[in-house]
Amino acid sequence: MTGGTGAQTTTLNGNRVAPEAALSPSGRWVGAALPRKEDRRMLTGRGRFTGDFTRPGMLHAAFARSPFAAATVGAIDAAAALELPGVAAVFTAADLGRPFLRAVLERDEFVPTPMPMLAGDEVRFAGEPVAVVLADDPYLAEDAAELLDIDWTPRPAITGIEAATADGARQVHQELTGNCMVDLTMFESASLPGIFAAAPVIIGGTFTSARVAALPLEGRACVAEWDDRDDQLVAHVSTQVPHAVGIAMAMKLSGDHDKVCFGFMGDGGTSEPDFHVAMNFAGVTRAPCVLICQNNQWAISTPGHVQTAAASLADKGASYGLEALRADGNDVLAVYHAVKYAADKARRGDGGTFVELLTYRVSAHSSSDDPSRYRDEAITEADTLLLTVPNQLGVAYNAHVLEAILTTVAPALGWR
Numbered sequence: 001m002t003g004g005t006g007a008q009t010t011t012l013n014g015n016r017v018a019p020e021a022a023l024s025p026s027g028r029w030v031g032a033a034l035p036r037k038e039d040r041r042m043l044t045g046r047g048r049f050t051g052d053f054t055r056p057g058m059l060h061a062a063f064a065r066s067p068f069a070a071a072t073v074g075a076i077d078a079a080a081a082l083e084l085p086g087v088a089a090v091f092t093a094a095d096l097g098r099p100f101l102r103a104v105l106e107r108d109e110f111v112p113t114p115m116p117m118l119a120g121d122e123v124r125f126a127g128e129p130v131a132v133v134l135a136d137d138p139y140l141a142e143d144a145a146e147l148l149d150i151d152w153t154p155r156p157a158i159t160g161i162e163a164a165t166a167d168g169a170r171q172v173h174q175e176l177t178g179n180c181m182v183d184l185t186m187f188e189s190a191s192l193p194g195i196f197a198a199a200p201v202i203i204g205g206t207f208t209s210a211r212v213a214a215l216p217l218e219g220r221a222c223v224a225e226w227d228d229r230d231d232q233l234v235a236h237v238s239t240q241v242p243h244a245v246g247i248a249m250a251m252k253l254s255g256d257h258d259k260v261c262f263g264f265m266g267d268g269g270t271s272e273p274d275f276h277v278a279m280n281f282a283g284v285t286r287a288p289c290v291l292i293c294q295n296n297q298w299a300i301s302t303p304g305h306v307q308t309a310a311a312s313l314a315d316k317g318a319s320y321g322l323e324a325l326r327a328d329g330n331d332v333l334a335v336y337h338a339v340k341y342a343a344d345k346a347r348r349g350d351g352g353t354f355v356e357l358l359t360y361r362v363s364a365h366s367s368s369d370d371p372s373r374y375r376d377e378a379i380t381e382a383d384t385l386l387l388t389v390p391n392q393l394g395v396a397y398n399a400h401v402l403e404a405i406l407t408t409v410a411p412a413l414g415w416r
């Protein structure tokens with residue numbers, strides 16, 4: 001680090017820095033009060049959300065969705081919607097060439113099945129989108145989607161495994177036989193017969209789980225724009241870390257070198273399933289991402305020691321094979337050093353990093369929060385150290401089956 005009064009530029013670890021940002025009147029950093037740039041938006045409730053973005057020519061999308069669990073879809077008449085001033089376009093699956101994703105699993109038993117982005121002639125679940133409306137504002141897009149005249153022919157829905165696998169059941173996906181996407185026998189082992197033979201109690205049963213779907217706690221939004229100068233699609237997404245890692249994975253797959261994607265979260269975010277998904281894929285794909293956690297030791301009203309039994313949030317990086325750093329979040333140079341190291345590493349193609357920045361929340365979470373209701377202000381900073389929580393990542397089915405087994409086994413063993 002070099003500096004000097006009156007210099008036009010200075011450098012910090014070799015990077016050029018604007019002089020007004022770099023120099024205090026004394027020419028020193030340490031101990032100097034530096035102007036804060038972030039206060040205005042934080043103090044005035046003007047954080048930037050995807051809904052705040054505006055771009056020239058920007059359009060908003062709304063989807064027309066099926067009110068039926070099963071139906072055939074006839075003509076879609078968009079005339080009334082297109083007459084509304086400000087409605088730019090209406091697209092159906094046919095208009096877009098019937099785009100789909102194909103569900104795959106690396107097992108021979110799994111039957112790859114197309115998942116239409118917009119349903120074509122048939123809808124297979126309530127809420128399946130059949131058309132997208134683009135309009136000047138989001139409310140207009142929603143109103144126009146309701147004006148689409150869609151020729152629905154409802155048909156009986158198939159609910160439950162028995163109905164789906166019954167002889168003569170209608171095939172929901174033509175690629176499947178007997179409506180079965182995958183039929184697996186797991187944990188088959190030559191030692192099992194011996195284990196059962198020696199077991200003091202043997203019980204059997206069929207355990208059926210309800211359908212489980214991933215539902216975000218927070219809404220997701222995306223602003224996408226084509227940048228014809230750099231010939232690339234720029235997507236602004238909510239700061240959900242799986243998206244950041246996904247973007248980094250895409251950068252790597254497309255050979256987009258020398259770029260790095262940042263994802264930001266608080267300590268409470270590390271208690272959510274998303275965090276673990278992101279960490280896992282950041283580790284295993286070595287995608288060029290830097291995941292930064294501002295750990296202020298409170299997830300709104302939940303203190304760190306109730307959030308996790310881990311010694312530190314950075315410890316969680318090791319679980320996922322992801323390099324993790326912990327820095328003093330109140331030390332600007334320590335933060336700079338850690339983040340620069342991580343960004344440089346990502347740009348070199350050496351993978352992602354999780355950076356925990358340890359700090360303290362000295363006041364309320366937000367203007368609507370009264371910390372005196374849950375927080376003992378006598379607790380010192382030292383006492384409030386440390387943090388986060390186990391997650392629900394993909395365990396819903398397993399937890400259900402384990403619970404069912406335990407409630408079945410317990411009476412057989414005489415437990416209460």
Ligand SMILES: [Mg+2]
Pocket residue numbers: 266267268294295296297298299300
């Ligand atoms: Mg927090």
